[in-house]
Amino acid sequence: MQRVLEPEVMDSLEEAVEYDSMDFTEINGAFAQRAIEIGATNATVLDAGTGTARIPILIAQQRPEWQILGIDMAESMLQLGKENVEKAGLQKQIILEFVDAKKLPYQDGQFDMVISNSLFHHLPNPLPFLQEVKRVVKPQGAILIRDLIRPPSEEIMNNLVESIGTNYNKHQKMLFHDSLHAAFTLDEVQDFLQQAGLEGVTVYRSSDRHWTAERAWVDPS
Numbered sequence: 001m002q003r004v005l006e007p008e009v010m011d012s013l014e015e016a017v018e019y020d021s022m023d024f025t026e027i028n029g030a031f032a033q034r035a036i037e038i039g040a041t042n043a044t045v046l047d048a049g050t051g052t053a054r055i056p057i058l059i060a061q062q063r064p065e066w067q068i069l070g071i072d073m074a075e076s077m078l079q080l081g082k083e084n085v086e087k088a089g090l091q092k093q094i095i096l097e098f099v100d101a102k103k104l105p106y107q108d109g110q111f112d113m114v115i116s117n118s119l120f121h122h123l124p125n126p127l128p129f130l131q132e133v134k135r136v137v138k139p140q141g142a143i144l145i146r147d148l149i150r151p152p153s154e155e156i157m158n159n160l161v162e163s164i165g166t167n168y169n170k171h172q173k174m175l176f177h178d179s180l181h182a183a184f185t186l187d188e189v190q191d192f193l194q195q196a197g198l199e200g201v202t203v204y205r206s207s208d209r210h211w212t213a214e215r216a217w218v219d220p221s
Contacts, residue, residue: 001150001151001152001153001154001157001181003150003181003182003183003184004178004181004182005124005182006121006122006178006179006181006182007122009073009074009122024054027210028054028055028058028117029058031055031115031117031144031146032055032058032059032062034144034212034214035055035059035113035115035142035144036059036062036063037216038113038142038144038214038215038216038217039063039066039112039113039142039217040112040113040142040217040219041065042065042066042112043063043065043066043067043112043113043142043217044066044067044069044110044111044112044113045059045066045067045068045069045111045112045113045114045115046068046069046071046104046106046110046111046113046114046115046136046137047068047069047070047071047115047116048071048101048114048115048116048119048129048133049071049072049101049116049117049118049119049122050070050071050072050077050078050081050096051072051074051077051081051118052077052080052081052084053070053081053082053084053085053094053096054084055115055117056068056070056085056090056094057084057085057088057090057094060088060090060093060094061088061090064093066093067093067095068093068094068095069094069095069096069097069111070094070095070096070097071096071097071098071099071101071104072096072098072099073098073099073100073101075098078096078097078098081096082096101116101119101123101129101132102123102128102129102132103128103132104132104135104136106136107136108135108136109135109136109137109138109139109141110136110138111136111137111138111141112137112138112141112142112217113137113141113142113143113144113217114133114136114137114141114142114143114144114145115143115144115145116129116133116144116145116146116147117145117146117147118146118147118148118179119145119147120145120147120183120184120189121147121148121179121182121183121184122182126184126192127192127195127196130192130193130195130196130198131196131197133145133196133198134196134197134198140217140218140219140220141215141217142214142215142216142217143198143201143213143214143215144212144213144214145212145213145214146206146210146211146212146213147183147184147210147211148179148180148183148209148210148211149183149184149185149186149205149209149210149211150180150181150182150183150184150185151180157177157180157181158177160176160180160208160209161173161176161177161180164176180209184211186203186204186205186211189203189211189213190203193213198215200215201213201214201215202214202215
């Protein structure tokens, strides 16, 4: 099945509210837990495509010594994210900025860890993003990137959309459908990582609909 692009930025307030209301508790919780497992004891973390900051909040609640910088190009998402951070009382740990993940204004090797959940499929070409990840993460730094896998056929894609059940409305199901159609295959992801020269990153299928690319922190001592 051929890839069909969706908009790189979801920036209407309606879409942001719709997205933030979707129940990603289990998915976000699993991602946050994995980030904690492979990260450094004290970490400065970049979250690319932070959306409404649900994942940084989950991480910060368990790792009060971590500092997390969340970036996104959707102002409406960031607006809701800042509200979520304030409600959680985590303004000292989490900072949100309007930044393009393909053109990061940060120094080389600035971060102990770079994480990204569900950004990859929004990018027409993910290579510039991965090249920036390589540049801003420390040589021994951790990486955790996760996103949807594009199904091999329309039938499988439609079955996956229907499987999310009645908790999601018609528009939310359409968003999921479009995201699956815009996603990459495992082979495509591996090829992008190789082109970017990201070493030591393992790519694997982490659920019936997700792939994960990860590299654990290595203590330089």
